[in-house]
Amino acid sequence: GNSVTQMEGPVTLSEEAFLTINCTYTATGYPSLFWYVQYPGEGLQLLLKATKADDKGSNKGFEATYRKETTSFHLEKGSVQVSDSAVYFCALSMNQAGTALIFGKGTTLSVSS
Amino acid sequence: DAGVTQSPTHLIKTRGQHVTLRCSPISGHKSVSWYQQVLGQGPQFIFQYYEKEERGRGNFPDRFSARQFPNYSSELNVNALLLGDSALYLCASSVGQSSYNSPLHFGNGTRLTVT
Numbered sequence: 001g002n003s004v005t006q007m008e009g010p011v012t013l014s015e016e017a018f019l020t021i022n023c024t025y026t027a028t029g030y031p032s033l034f035w036y037v038q039y040p041g042e043g044l045q046l047l048l049k050a051t052k053a054d055d056k057g058s059n060k061g062f063e064a065t066y067r068k069e070t071t072s073f074h075l076e077k078g079s080v081q082v083s084d085s086a087v088y089f090c091a092l093s094m095n096q097a098g099t100a101l102i103f104g105k106g107t108t109l110s111v112s113s
Numbered sequence: 114d115a116g117v118t119q120s121p122t123h124l125i126k127t128r129g130q131h132v133t134l135r136c137s138p139i140s141g142h143k144s145v146s147w148y149q150q151v152l153g154q155g156p157q158f159i160f161q162y163y164e165k166e167e168r169g170r171g172n173f174p175d176r177f178s179a180r181q182f183p184n185y186s187s188e189l190n191v192n193a194l195l196l197g198d199s200a201l202y203l204c205a206s207s208v209g210q211s212s213y214n215s216p217l218h219f220g221n222g223t224r225l226t227v228t
Contacts, residue, residue, distance in 0.1 A: 004155070043117065043219035044156070044203070051213060089155055098169040099146040099205070099212040102153030104191055 003028045006090050006104035012082055022106045023064075023090035027063040030090050031092035033057075033066055033073040034101065038087045047075075048086070080111045115139070117206050117220035118180055125226045126194050134189040134223045138206030144168075145187040146217065148203040158202055162187055163210045191225075199227045 007022040025031065035047040037055070048057030054067035062077045064085050073090060092100040116184050118137045136146050146162040148156035161169035162181035176192045185206075190197055201222040209215035 031169060034212075036217075036219075041221075043221050044205070046216035049216075060127075080205065088204065093153070093212050095211075096213050097211055099161045099207060099210070099215075099217060100158040100171060101159070101171045101212060101217070105153065105155050 002031070002092065002094055002102050003091050004092055004102055004104035005090075008107070010108040010110055013109070015082055015111055015113050016079045017111075018076070019077040019080045019084075019109065021088055021090075021109070023073045023075065023093055023104060025071050025073065025090075025092050027071075027092060027094060030068075031094050032096075034093060035062070035075050035091070036089040036103075037074070038089070038106075040086070044089065054059055078099040080109070082111050082113050085109055085111045098103070110112050117204055117218050119202075119220040120221050121223060122221070123226075125130060125228060127228055128194055128196060130194050131190065131192045132225060134191075134202050134204075134205030134225070136187045136189070136220060138185050138187070138204075138208075139218055140195050142206035142208050142218070143185055144207045144210055144215065145181055145185065146205045146207075147187070147189045148205065148219075150201040150203055151175075151223070152200075159189070161210075168210060190214045193226045196227050198201060201225075 048059040049059040052068035090104040147159040157169040205217040207215035
């Protein structure tokens with residue numbers, strides 16, 4: 001079946017460090033890929049998305065590139081801030097007509113000053 | 114602007130009971146989706162309603178049901194509760210039917226504990 005695998009957390013970084021959170025997927029077909037973020041005390045919110053191979057999603061300094069050959073969608077940021085501390089979820093959708101997302105388990109990022 | 118609101122925030126029920134969870138979407142959003150998040154796991158899709166009709170259903174037993182009202186608010190009902198139903202139940206709303214074009218906006222969830 002379709003699934004998403006994320007790197008285990010927590011990830012602990014110092015401010016201004018480089019961030020990579022790995023995400024790989026298994027899918028029968030060509031999914032759309034998403035990163036959602038959950039800040040402390042808030043609901044999940046969309047961070048970025050990519051709908052086809054080689055697309056790059058970007059937002060708030062975060063980037064992820066849809067790699068069909070490696071079935072990956074790794075999240076990167078060049079210089080993290082304390083305010084980036086949150087739980088990050090990678091997700092895919094196989095249904096262009098609906099809202100059924102398949103999520104990974106989430107990766108907790110903690111950034112210290 | 115008000116975000117997605119869910120009620121109650123916490124709930125404790127006994128095995129075999131039923132429960133109703135409520136969700137009010139963001140104003141102007143016509144789609145409501147329900148997700149179950151077990152501790153340590155990512156959210157798992159339960160239902161989507163759009164324009165008051167069911168548009169998607171995840172791999173959950175018939176004990177789970179939902180509906181959407183004319184004002185686009187929604188209820189999730191779970192009958193014959195099991196211990197394994199203990200989870201955070203998330204509601205998400207979106208303007209359109211598809212997550213491709215309409216990002217999901219999630220509420221903070223209802224924490225259900227079944228004893």
